[in-house]
Amino acid sequence: MLDIKLIRDNPDLVKAGITKKHGDPSLVDRLLTVDSERKSLRQESETRQAKQNQASNEMAKATPEDREKLRGDLKELSDAIKADKDRLTALDESWTVLMRQIPNLPTEDVPEGASDKENVVVKTVGEKPAFAFTPKDHEVLCEELDLLDTKRAAKVSGAKFYYLKNELVILEQAVLRLALDTLKAKGFTLLSVPDLVRAEAMYGAGHFAAPEDEQDGDAYKVDRDGLYLAGTAEVALANYHAGEILSESELPLRYAGISACFRREAGTYGKETRGLYRVHQFNKVEMFSYARPDDTVKEHELLLSLHEDLLQKLGLPYQVVLNCGGDLGTPQAKKWDVETWMAGMDKYGETCSASNDTDYQARTLGIRFRRVGGDQTGETEFVHTLNSTAFASPRILIPILENNQREDGSIAIPEVLIPYTGFSEIRKRD
């Protein structure tokens, strides 16, 4: 959520931000109407409650006969307070629904634009591999090398599910383990996180905004238990410190969470139907930071650079794009995507999304910190939360397979992964 005071004092600023994100700025006016009604009713109600508290003290001291007399008057007051509370509950509910839908504001440097087509390439790193032959895409490679079975997956689970097979199973583990080891060495705390979460956790992370997201969103729902399959470990990592007051000295808190991720991908059929690029279930190591607002820019750059480091270790060429306003999610203020060159698909494909959610998630989740020393001692402030992909598999396997293929149909394993795989190439079995 945004700071309600910011919305009250600068409604135009907020509207401009929503517009830049190609959202609906009229939300602000609807919210402010509810907000002022809520505020004045709350004051009215609190006055009545003060009166009741006072009367209650007198009642305690009164004689039994006097109590009988007082009871009638107080009943009226009590009923009025009850009515106030009913109306307040209703107002609180609409207030929250609207607040959740008002997105985080994009930062100044976020480019204008409606969709990912208007994202801006900010840098390109590494050399695309040169082939003396026409490179195959990963689906063909997997078929030839017996690394994948999507046909039987469709029988068992449906379209866009998969069985990884043989060396590819090991390669996936190797890549995830490389990410964990690298981040552990950088001081991240490793967490293997719950995949099923409550609706509340989804709202907290900003992955649900409107009530209809519970039924029609991108998350699978486990109906009987009212739980959702999270689309990323970010949900569990953001909620990890919900309701806590952290101390400044322990910030930044950095976590690397590993989880299975589930996405319904509704409305994406027809796009990237081939192979392992877009699937319903995948495994991901996600970075997550709780940082001081002062350090937010630096921290965001750090998370981005760590995915870059990982790609460089694998020798994969990539470009970094700065996402435009329309391509930002509800809680995100700024986001970089990293797109890795996939030789067989002959395109750059997104392998990382590094987001700064500033204090938006933290405000919803009530995650604060207290400054140590200085004249600000004692005040609590909201932390900033940031997240970024380390590696998501199987997607990251695509450039590894496609970029390292050889003319004889075999695939070379990147040097850095060999200690994890125990083999240095994948070639056709006899």
Add this chain to the structure above:
RNA sequence: GGAGAGAUCGCAUAGUGGUCUAGUGCGCACGCUUGGAAAGCGUGUGUACCGAAAGGUACCGAGGGUUCGAAUCCCUCUCUCUCCGCCA
């Protein structure tokens, strides 16, 4: 899945309808004391909202209910612990 016990202001506990805007101990902060420290003594010590301030309001796991009044009584839920069952 079944039976039972619990959830109180950092921690530990008290509190079974009104003086609880929650007591006490520990911890922590500041002060006194001291050559310095410890001990001792004193003061303070949750979060949020409204307010210029004085002050007010809410929160005793969450949500409902009973009542003039709920930490306390009733209902539902969540979580924790113990036992039984089942099980990677």
